[in-house]
Amino acid sequence: MDSLPTEIFNPLELDSFVGESHAVLDFLSDYYKDVESYPVQSQVIPGYLKKGCSDYAPDSPEHLEFILDDVRKNIIPGLTHWQSPNFFGYFQANASTAGFLGEMLCTGLNVVGFNWISSPATTELEIVVMDWMGQMLKLPQAFLFSGNGGGVIHGSTCEAILCTLAAARDKALKDIGEDKITKLVVYGSDQTHSALQKAAKLVGISPSNFRPIATSSSADFALSPNDVRMTMEQDLANGLFPLFLCATIGTTATGAVDPLMGLGLVARDYGVWLHVDAAYAGSACICPEFRPYLDGVELCDSISMNPHKWFLTNMDCCCLWLKDTRSLIESLSTNPEFLKNKASESNDVVDFKDWQIALSRRFRSIKLWVVIRRYGVANLRNHVRKDVELAKHFEGLLATDCRFEVVVPRKFALVGFHLKSNPSIYNDDVSKLNRKLLEAVNASGRAFMTHAVVEGTYMLRCAIGTTMTEERHIEGLWKLIQEKADLLALPNDD
Amino acid sequence: MDSLPTEIFNPLELDSFVGESHAVLDFLSDYYKDVESYPVQSQVIPGYLKKGCSDYAPDSPEHLEFILDDVRKNIIPGLTHWQSPNFFGYFQANASTAGFLGEMLCTGLNVVGFNWISSPATTELEIVVMDWMGQMLKLPQAFLFSGNGGGVIHGSTCEAILCTLAAARDKALKDIGEDKITKLVVYGSDQTHSALQKAAKLVGISPSNFRPIATSSSADFALSPNDVRMTMEQDLANGLFPLFLCATIGTTATGAVDPLMGLGLVARDYGVWLHVDAAYAGSACICPEFRPYLDGVELCDSISMNPHKWFLTNMDCCCLWLKDTRSLIESLSTNPEFLKNKASESNDVVDFKDWQIALSRRFRSIKLWVVIRRYGVANLRNHVRKDVELAKHFEGLLATDCRFEVVVPRKFALVGFHLKSNPSIYNDDVSKLNRKLLEAVNASGRAFMTHAVVEGTYMLRCAIGTTMTEERHIEGLWKLIQEKADLLALPNDD
Known part of the structure; x- marks a missing residue:
C-alpha cells in the first residue's frame, strides 16, 4: 500500500476531539451568556x-x-x-442542557437505525420512550406499543402528517381503486397549519380537494364538527371521497383547540382518518390541568406533537402515535434485498424505516430519553x-x-x-x-x-x-x- | 406572580451545561477508544x-x-x-471531530431557518456551502446559485427524490391535467435504491407505473439508455406519460454507475425529469480521477449526494441541487399569514421551507461548512x-x-x-x-x-x-x- 498519503489525517483523533469540543462548548456557553445582549431579530440585509x-x-x-x-x-x-x-x-x-447532551450522544454514536438489526438499541429505546411519552399524555392504550398501536419519532409534523395521509390514502384506494386518487378529500380548518395542505399536495391530493373549513371568533377559532359534517356531505354528493381530517390542539395563530370528541364522531360516521396535530400544545397536556384538551383522542387515529418546541428537546423531534400501525407500514414499507435479515423476517421486531419517509434515521430517541430522565416529569410539567x-x-x-x-x-x-x-x-x-x-x-x-x-x-x-x-x-x-x-x-x- | 414554582429549575444553567457536556465528551472519547473492542454487530435479542x-x-x-x-x-x-x-x-x-463540532453548533444555537427572516445566516450560509460543494463536484454553473440554479440540504436522499418528484409531477400535471396523475410513470433500474420506489408511491404514482428496468453483469449493472428508451416508447404506446428517471452513481448493491450522458439524451427526447442519485459515490467525485463518472450531469435536472456517508459529516446531511428551482418552489411553497414578511415579498431572498417537505429545519449548513473548512478539500479528497x-x-x-x-x-x-x-x-x-x-x-x-x-x-x-x-x-x-x-x-x- 505505497499509495496511501504520507501525511496523517485522523478526523477522530481523541485529543483533538475532546479539545476542540471543549472550545465549542466554551463558545456556546458564552453565547448563552451573551444572547440576551444581541438584537433578537437579525439586522442584516x-x-x-x-x-x-x-x-x-x-x-x-x-x-x-x-x-x-x-x-x-x-x-x-x-x-x-x-x-x-x-x-x-x-x-x-426549546434548547436545554439535557437536549444538547442527548443530541451529542446521538451525533457521537452516529448509528443508523433504519431497521432493528442495523442497531437494535435505537429501535428498542424509541419503543420505550414513545410509550413513556404516550403515558405522560395519558393516551389510550391503543396508541402504545404496550397496547396494539405504537409511536415513532419524526423530524417534523409535516413528515408525520404526510406519512399518516399516505397510509390513509393507500388504505382507501385499496377499497375504491387507485384511479380514485383524484376524488380524495382532505379536511382541516382555516386555522390548521400549512403543513396539512402541503402534505396533502405532496401525496397527490388535488389542491382543489383540500377543505380549509372556516372558523370564527365566536367559537374561539375551533373547528365545528357540524361544519365538517356538512362539508363532507356536500363532497359525497359531488362524488368525492372524504379521506382525512386534521384537528389541532393549539393552533399557530391563536392557540385554538379543536373539539376531538365531536370531530371523532364525525370521522367515525364518514370513515375518515382523524389526525390530531398537537405540535405546540401537546407538551402542555402532560399537566393534568391541560389534559382535558385531549379528551376524545380515543376516537382519533393518530396524534403528533413536537418535543422540539416546548419540551426542552433541541431540534429536531416530533412524536407520532397511531392505532393502526399496520396501514402505515403497508404504505411505507420497502423490502430491498440488501436489508433482508432474519429478525425482520421473524416479525418479532419493529423496523422503523417502514414508519417514516426516509430509510436512514438518527438516534433521536436517546435525546428525548435523556431529557425525560435528566429532568423528570415533575420538572417538565413545571x-x-x-x-x-x-x-x-x-x-x-x-x-x-x-x-x-x-x-x-x-x-x-x-x-x-x-x-x-x-x-x-x-x-x-x-x-x-x-x-x-x-x-x-x-x-x-x-x-x-x-x-x-x-x-x-x-x-x-x-x-x-x-x-x-x-x-x-x-x-x-x-x-x-x-x-x-x-x-x-x-x-x-x- | 405568586404561583411560580418555588424550586428553581434552570435547564440552561451554564455551569451544568459545560460540566455535563464535558462528561458526555469524555464518555464519547472513551467510546471511540473502545469501540474496536465491542462486537461490531449487536448480539442482543x-x-x-x-x-x-x-x-x-x-x-x-x-x-x-x-x-x-x-x-x-x-x-x-x-x-x-x-x-x-x-x-x-x-x-x-462517517463521524468526525469537525462533523461533531458542526452539529454541536447547530444544536446549541438551535435556530429554525425556515425562511430567510427567521434567521438569515442559516439561509445565507447554506447558499454559500451548497455552491462550494457544487464547485467541488464541478457541477455545471446551472446547478449553482451563482448560476441560475441552486441547492438545499435535506436529511436524506428519499426526501430529496420525493421533492424533485413532486416538482416534476406538478409541472407535468399543469400541462396534461391533474386527473392524469394515474398515468405518470417513473423509471429507474433494478439496482436503483428503494428510495425511488418509495418516493414515487408517496407522491401518488401508482406502484404499477414504476419501472425498475433490468440491468446485467455484462454491463456492470448500469442502466442502458436504449432499454429506457424502449420502455418509454412502450408506455407512450399504452397511453402513459413518462415523468421521471433516476440514474445512480454508485448503486447500493455493487457501486454501479449509470451513464448520465446517454440517459440525459433519452430524458431530453422524452421530456422527463432526470435525477442523479449520487448518495454514496458523490463524495468520491470531488477527486478529479472520479469526476468522469459525473460526465453528462449537464443534461440532468437534479443531483443529490450524502455527505453523511463518506464526507466526514455526521448524520444527517443530504445535498440536493437543481437547475429548475422554480418548479420545486412552485410545488412546495406555502404562504401562511404568520410567515409573511417584507424580505420574502421582495423576492430578494431564498426561503428554504419551499425547497423541502417540512417547515422547520435545522442549521445543517454550519455542520458541512465546519467540515469543509476544518479539513480542507485536499484532505477530503485524500x-x-x-x-x-x-x-x-x-x-x-x-x-x-x-x-x-x-x-x-x-x-x-x-x-x-x-x-x-x-x-x-x-x-x-x-x-x-x-x-x-x-x-x-x-x-x-x-x-x-x-x-x-x-x-x-x-x-x-x-x-x-x-x-x-x-x-x-x-x-x-x-x-x-x-x-x-x-x-x-x-x-x-x-
Missing part, C-alpha cells in the same frame, strides 16, 4: 454573508479558532436568536406551568393599559393582542397601526414577536416559552411595547 | 432493552452519571457499531482516496486465495465478492454457503458486512470507509473471512 465569504471551499485545513472567530463575527449577527429570552416569535424552540404563568402575567400587564386588548382568549402560553382602534390617538387604521407597532418592537432588537390575522384582525403574537425567559423579560417586553405605542401616537406620525 | 427499563417515565430528575452508566450497560450492547473500524456493512456513516486504496488492498488479498472471487468490478471502495462454488470442498450451494460465511463473520463480532444478490448471485459486500478504518483492519477482516471459510469446509458441516 439580504446577501450580507456572501460578501465576507470566499467563493470557493478552502483547499487546506483551517484552525478551529479561526472558524469560531468567523462564527462570532459573521454568523452570529445574521442569526435571529431563538434562544434569546426576549424571543417571543412563532413558537419557541416548565410548562412557568410559561403559562408568565403568559397570565403578560395578560395582566396588557389589562393595565386601555389602549390594548387581548384578541383571543388565551389557553396556553400564547397571547394574541393588539392596539385597539382609536382615532383620537392614531391616524392609521388598526391593522397598519399594529403592523407598525410590531415592526418598531422588532427593529429595536430588544424583543421579537410575530403576527397573525384572524377574521381580518391583525394581531401581535407573544409566544412565551424560551428556556431562559423569566418574569423580568416579560416586564421588559411590556415596557418596550408601551414605549413604541407611545411613539406611534405622536401627532406627526404618518 | 429482540426485546432485550424493555426488561431493563422502567415502564414509566421517572417523575424526578436523575443524575447524568446514572444515565450515562445506563447507556454504558444497556444501550452500548444493543448497538451495531457504525463507528467501529471493523464495520463494513451497508454504506459507512480521505476518499485512502478508502479506495484500502479497497484495492482488500481485492489484492482476495486474489491470493483461489476459493474467492470478486463478483463485480470495483469502482469505489465497495468490494462485492463470494466463495466460488466448489463441490469438492463445500456441500452447500453457493448462495447458502456465502450466507453462512456472512453469518459466521458477523456472529464473531470481529467485523460486520452485509450482502447483496445480483443476477441471482449472492455476494458479500465489503463497504470500506469508516473514519477509523486502517490497513490493519482490512488485514484482520481478511484473516477472519479465511478462518470462517475454512470452518465451512469441514467435512461434517451440513
Whole structure:
C-alpha cells in the first residue's frame, strides 16, 4: 500500500476531539451568556454573508479558532436568536442542557437505525420512550406499543402528517381503486397549519380537494364538527371521497383547540382518518390541568406533537402515535434485498424505516430519553406551568393599559393582542397601526414577536416559552411595547 | 406572580451545561477508544432493552452519571457499531471531530431557518456551502446559485427524490391535467435504491407505473439508455406519460454507475425529469480521477449526494441541487399569514421551507461548512482516496486465495465478492454457503458486512470507509473471512 498519503489525517483523533469540543462548548456557553445582549431579530440585509465569504471551499485545513472567530463575527449577527429570552416569535424552540447532551450522544454514536438489526438499541429505546411519552399524555392504550398501536419519532409534523395521509390514502384506494386518487378529500380548518395542505399536495391530493373549513371568533377559532359534517356531505354528493381530517390542539395563530370528541364522531360516521396535530400544545397536556384538551383522542387515529418546541428537546423531534400501525407500514414499507435479515423476517421486531419517509434515521430517541430522565416529569410539567404563568402575567400587564386588548382568549402560553382602534390617538387604521407597532418592537432588537390575522384582525403574537425567559423579560417586553405605542401616537406620525 | 414554582429549575444553567457536556465528551472519547473492542454487530435479542427499563417515565430528575452508566450497560450492547473500524456493512456513516463540532453548533444555537427572516445566516450560509460543494463536484454553473440554479440540504436522499418528484409531477400535471396523475410513470433500474420506489408511491404514482428496468453483469449493472428508451416508447404506446428517471452513481448493491450522458439524451427526447442519485459515490467525485463518472450531469435536472456517508459529516446531511428551482418552489411553497414578511415579498431572498417537505429545519449548513473548512478539500479528497486504496488492498488479498472471487468490478471502495462454488470442498450451494460465511463473520463480532444478490448471485459486500478504518483492519477482516471459510469446509458441516 505505497499509495496511501504520507501525511496523517485522523478526523477522530481523541485529543483533538475532546479539545476542540471543549472550545465549542466554551463558545456556546458564552453565547448563552451573551444572547440576551444581541438584537433578537437579525439586522442584516439580504446577501450580507456572501460578501465576507470566499467563493470557493478552502483547499487546506483551517484552525478551529479561526472558524469560531468567523462564527462570532459573521454568523452570529445574521442569526435571529431563538434562544434569546426576549424571543417571543412563532413558537419557541426549546434548547436545554439535557437536549444538547442527548443530541451529542446521538451525533457521537452516529448509528443508523433504519431497521432493528442495523442497531437494535435505537429501535428498542424509541419503543420505550414513545410509550413513556404516550403515558405522560395519558393516551389510550391503543396508541402504545404496550397496547396494539405504537409511536415513532419524526423530524417534523409535516413528515408525520404526510406519512399518516399516505397510509390513509393507500388504505382507501385499496377499497375504491387507485384511479380514485383524484376524488380524495382532505379536511382541516382555516386555522390548521400549512403543513396539512402541503402534505396533502405532496401525496397527490388535488389542491382543489383540500377543505380549509372556516372558523370564527365566536367559537374561539375551533373547528365545528357540524361544519365538517356538512362539508363532507356536500363532497359525497359531488362524488368525492372524504379521506382525512386534521384537528389541532393549539393552533399557530391563536392557540385554538379543536373539539376531538365531536370531530371523532364525525370521522367515525364518514370513515375518515382523524389526525390530531398537537405540535405546540401537546407538551402542555402532560399537566393534568391541560389534559382535558385531549379528551376524545380515543376516537382519533393518530396524534403528533413536537418535543422540539416546548419540551426542552433541541431540534429536531416530533412524536407520532397511531392505532393502526399496520396501514402505515403497508404504505411505507420497502423490502430491498440488501436489508433482508432474519429478525425482520421473524416479525418479532419493529423496523422503523417502514414508519417514516426516509430509510436512514438518527438516534433521536436517546435525546428525548435523556431529557425525560435528566429532568423528570415533575420538572417538565413545571416548565410548562412557568410559561403559562408568565403568559397570565403578560395578560395582566396588557389589562393595565386601555389602549390594548387581548384578541383571543388565551389557553396556553400564547397571547394574541393588539392596539385597539382609536382615532383620537392614531391616524392609521388598526391593522397598519399594529403592523407598525410590531415592526418598531422588532427593529429595536430588544424583543421579537410575530403576527397573525384572524377574521381580518391583525394581531401581535407573544409566544412565551424560551428556556431562559423569566418574569423580568416579560416586564421588559411590556415596557418596550408601551414605549413604541407611545411613539406611534405622536401627532406627526404618518 | 405568586404561583411560580418555588424550586428553581434552570435547564440552561451554564455551569451544568459545560460540566455535563464535558462528561458526555469524555464518555464519547472513551467510546471511540473502545469501540474496536465491542462486537461490531449487536448480539442482543429482540426485546432485550424493555426488561431493563422502567415502564414509566421517572417523575424526578436523575443524575447524568446514572444515565450515562445506563447507556454504558444497556444501550452500548444493543448497538451495531457504525463507528467501529471493523464495520463494513451497508454504506459507512462517517463521524468526525469537525462533523461533531458542526452539529454541536447547530444544536446549541438551535435556530429554525425556515425562511430567510427567521434567521438569515442559516439561509445565507447554506447558499454559500451548497455552491462550494457544487464547485467541488464541478457541477455545471446551472446547478449553482451563482448560476441560475441552486441547492438545499435535506436529511436524506428519499426526501430529496420525493421533492424533485413532486416538482416534476406538478409541472407535468399543469400541462396534461391533474386527473392524469394515474398515468405518470417513473423509471429507474433494478439496482436503483428503494428510495425511488418509495418516493414515487408517496407522491401518488401508482406502484404499477414504476419501472425498475433490468440491468446485467455484462454491463456492470448500469442502466442502458436504449432499454429506457424502449420502455418509454412502450408506455407512450399504452397511453402513459413518462415523468421521471433516476440514474445512480454508485448503486447500493455493487457501486454501479449509470451513464448520465446517454440517459440525459433519452430524458431530453422524452421530456422527463432526470435525477442523479449520487448518495454514496458523490463524495468520491470531488477527486478529479472520479469526476468522469459525473460526465453528462449537464443534461440532468437534479443531483443529490450524502455527505453523511463518506464526507466526514455526521448524520444527517443530504445535498440536493437543481437547475429548475422554480418548479420545486412552485410545488412546495406555502404562504401562511404568520410567515409573511417584507424580505420574502421582495423576492430578494431564498426561503428554504419551499425547497423541502417540512417547515422547520435545522442549521445543517454550519455542520458541512465546519467540515469543509476544518479539513480542507485536499484532505477530503485524500480521505476518499485512502478508502479506495484500502479497497484495492482488500481485492489484492482476495486474489491470493483461489476459493474467492470478486463478483463485480470495483469502482469505489465497495468490494462485492463470494466463495466460488466448489463441490469438492463445500456441500452447500453457493448462495447458502456465502450466507453462512456472512453469518459466521458477523456472529464473531470481529467485523460486520452485509450482502447483496445480483443476477441471482449472492455476494458479500465489503463497504470500506469508516473514519477509523486502517490497513490493519482490512488485514484482520481478511484473516477472519479465511478462518470462517475454512470452518465451512469441514467435512461434517451440513
